[in-house]
Amino acid sequence: MVDLEQYLPILIFLFIAAGLSALFVFLPMGVSRLTGSHAPTAEKLSEYECGFPAFDDSRSQFDVRFYLVAILFLIFDLEAAFLFPWAVSLDFTGWTGWATMVVFLVELVIGFAYAWKVGALEWD
Structure with a gap:
């Protein structure tokens, strides 16, 4: 049988974390x-992120370029997220890690060139 007393510090930590989170949100x-x-005023409640008013119907169509920009942002943001740990651990990974990252970067450059060529980065 598992001794459940060893989980008491984790449970206390979770309750403290939930309490502090609620405090930071609701206080x-x-x-x-x-x-x-x-x-709240009309100016404070106006659209500020997308630039156009909210739709009456959630199934209304809008320009697909919003999705393309978001996907491209995620791709290049993940690239930056992968580069830092790779650079820090390069002495452990050696030439294999270096070659793997070069292949990864070449794939990203090809994707970037393709997105540029088809005009995904253009905004009319």
């Missing part, structure tokens, strides 16, 4: 309501 909202800084 600023409560303070803003109490101090009067929560005053």
Whole structure:
């Protein structure tokens, strides 16, 4: 039978983490309501990320270039996320790690050149 007392510190840690998370989320909202800084206006509630008003119907079509830009961003963001650990551990991975990363970067450059050639980076 497993001794469950060894899991008590983990359980305490989870309760403290959940409590602090709730505190960081709900305390600023409560303070803003109490101090009067929560005053929604038409300007504050306007669109700020996408630049056009929300649709009435969620199934409405819009330009596919939003998806293309998001996918390209994710691809090149992941590239940067892979480059740092690779650069830090290059002395452990040796020539095999270096060759693998060169193949990875060549694939990304080919993908970037293709996206540039087909005009995925153009915004009219």
